[in-house]
Amino acid sequence: MNLLNLFFRSLIEYVFRRRSAGASLIKVGVPLLVAVLASLSVGITVPTANGPFVFSWDTSGGDAALSWAVFIVAASIVATGLFLIIRDVRRENRxxxxxxxxxxxxxxxxxxxxxxxxxxxxxxxxxxxxxxxxxxxxxxxxxxxxxxxxxxxxxxxxxxxxxxxxxxxxxxxxxxxxxxxxxxxxxxxxxxxxxxxxxxxxxxxxxxxxxxxxxxxxxxxxxxxxxxxxxxxxxxxxxxxxxxxxxxxxxxxxxxxxxxxxxxxxxxxxxxxxxxxxxxxxxxxxxxxxxxxxxxxxxxxxxxxxxxxxxxxxxxxxxxxxxxxxxxxxxxxxxxxxxxxxxxxxxxxxxxxxxxxx
Structure with missing residues (x-):
């Protein structure tokens, strides 16, 4: 019974714990980033002795400018989330x-x-x-x-x-x-x-x-x-x-x-x-x-x-x-x-x- 009470108390504390803003941003940003990566058009040309080597990636044929804009927004959200997590960790250590x-x-x-x-x-x-x-x-x-x-x-x-x-x-x-x-x-x-x-x-x-x-x-x-x-x-x-x-x-x-x-x-x-x-x-x-x-x-x-x-x-x-x-x-x-x-x-x-x- 004591172990059961302790389990439920710990579960309640976990469910109602103070949420991390950084973790929340990453939870939003990472799925968005994965989704937009699937629709990006990427082209890379590398000069070689046998002529240029061209690598291209185009998975959707959609509007490249829009895809890149969404990618930048998603990457910014993830970066901000990482910054907030690092800040919180440093604060906790203090x-x-x-x-x-x-x-x-x-x-x-x-x-x-x-x-x-x-x-x-x-x-x-x-x-x-x-x-x-x-x-x-x-x-x-x-x-x-x-x-x-x-x-x-x-x-x-x-x-x-x-x-x-x-x-x-x-x-x-x-x-x-x-x-x-x-x-x-x-x-x-x-x-x-x-x-x-x-x-x-x-x-x-x-x-x-x-x-x-x-x-x-x-x-x-x-x-x-x-x-x-x-x-x-x-x-x-x-x-x-x-x-x-x-x-x-x-x-x-x-x-x-x-x-x-x-x-x-x-x-x-x-x-x-x-x-x-x-x-x-x-x-x-x-x-x-x-x-x-x-x-x-x-x-x-x-x-x-x-x-x-x-x-x-x-x-x-x-x-x-x-x-x-x-x-x-x-x-x-x-x-x-x-x-x-x-x-x-x-x-x-x-x-x-x-x-x-x-």
């Missing part, structure tokens, strides 16, 4: 798609993300695998400090890969299976300055997928903004986009901070497969954070329950300079503290991400 995959929930070797990138995204694939599975026990990272170190060197790696390239020639593809704070951090590192395609792992089909479902028009419900006491500098922002973030769990690590909630209507683990919907949710998240900043909040403790692709996206939209200090908490159901560690994001003057263990 374009670069940096595919960043984070692995950090299970010790597995599944399909690499770069193999699932749609063929409609042009450019050379450059896979960056961020493997944070060291110290992993049954999907739980027991050494988050080691995992964090794998991400701290990523900005230099990205800078090396994009060095000397025009920004317009660079695209990013982001996806991964990793703890929420690390995914959010990855989004912060990549930022939103480049064209970025977000993909996610479909646990049912067991394959990577782009966000290609229709928008269901559901949004976040924002509550708690009116209950922030005047002068509050720290707020617990709870975002429930898949599972519920429970106030009782939040109070174990934030006993006094005012709680602001963003709760997605009709939320589930499969309610995130629309690109348009995720863009709307990201804007709502950004608007809420900006509203908190306007109220004087300078420190946000984020409790985020969301699919991987949305965690990545929210990280990319978080303004590094103009928004409050941000700490993203990691939920562990089996831990009595519920949120045993968190990552302070490199925003609001914090240069390097920092680990907070409780």
């Amino acid at each position: 374009d670069k798609v940096i595919v960043i995959e984070a692995r950090g929930l299970r010790d597995w070797n599944g399909e690499p993300l770069d193999k699932a990138v749609p063929i409609s995204l042009k450019g050379r694939r450059d896979l960056v695998l961020v493997d944070v599975r060291q110290g992993l026990i049954d999907g739980q990272i027991v050494s988050p400090d080691r995992a964090l170190r794998h991400l701290t060197s990523l900005p230099d790696d990205i800078a090396r890969r994009v060095g000397g390239l025009d920004r317009a020639d660079i695209s990013f593809v982001l996806g991964g299976l990793a703890p929420v704070p690390l995914l959010f951090l990855l989004g912060v590192i990549v930022d939103d300055e480049h064209h970025t395609l977000f993909m996610d792992w479909d646990r049912t089909q067991k394959t990577w997928r782009p966000l290609d479902d229709d928008d269901d028009s559901l949004s976040f419900n924002l509550t708690g903004m009116d209950g922030i006491p005047v002068g509050s500098s720290r707020v617990a922002l709870c975002v429930s986009a898949s599972y519920d973030v429970l106030d009782a769990d939040v109070r174990l690590v934030e006993p006094t901070a005012p709680v602001v909630r963003l709760d997605l209507e009709g939320r589930s683990t499969a309610s995130h497969w629309s690109e348009t919907k995720q863009q709307r949710l990201a804007q709502q998240f950004l608007d809420a954070v900006m509203d908190l900043a306007r109220q004087g909040v300078t420190d946000i403790s984020l409790f985020l329950a969301s699919p991987a692709s949305l965690s990545l996206r929210l990280g990319t939209v978080y303004d590094k300079r103009n928004l409050p200090r941000l700490t993203v908490n990691q939920f562990e159901q089996a831990d009595p503290k519920k949120f045993p560690w968190a990552v302070v994001m490199p925003v609001a003057g914090t240069v390097e991400p920092k680990l907070e263990q409780r």
Whole structure:
């Protein structure tokens, strides 16, 4: 069934792929050129020691001038098509798609993300695998400090890969299976300055997928903004986009901070497969954070329950300079503290991400 789904997805991508103007011109020009060659009159005289050698070719007896005119037009169409194809090939060789995959929930070797990138995204694939599975026990990272170190060197790696390239020639593809704070951090590192395609792992089909479902028009419900006491500098922002973030769990690590909630209507683990919907949710998240900043909040403790692709996206939209200090908490159901560690994001003057263990 998985192979069948993959076949149909690839077939649909091929049928609806972006057409090459050069290839289309050649498809028109070559048959026309072949047809006109069959009706041309050609005569060649070659002087030799035994007298002139005459070669003549006349297959139709039609108007030679018209045949030659059509031949020139057909040859021009083919030449233009070849020029456009060469131009597109050179452009594709210049374009670069940096595919960043984070692995950090299970010790597995599944399909690499770069193999699932749609063929409609042009450019050379450059896979960056961020493997944070060291110290992993049954999907739980027991050494988050080691995992964090794998991400701290990523900005230099990205800078090396994009060095000397025009920004317009660079695209990013982001996806991964990793703890929420690390995914959010990855989004912060990549930022939103480049064209970025977000993909996610479909646990049912067991394959990577782009966000290609229709928008269901559901949004976040924002509550708690009116209950922030005047002068509050720290707020617990709870975002429930898949599972519920429970106030009782939040109070174990934030006993006094005012709680602001963003709760997605009709939320589930499969309610995130629309690109348009995720863009709307990201804007709502950004608007809420900006509203908190306007109220004087300078420190946000984020409790985020969301699919991987949305965690990545929210990280990319978080303004590094103009928004409050941000700490993203990691939920562990089996831990009595519920949120045993968190990552302070490199925003609001914090240069390097920092680990907070409780």
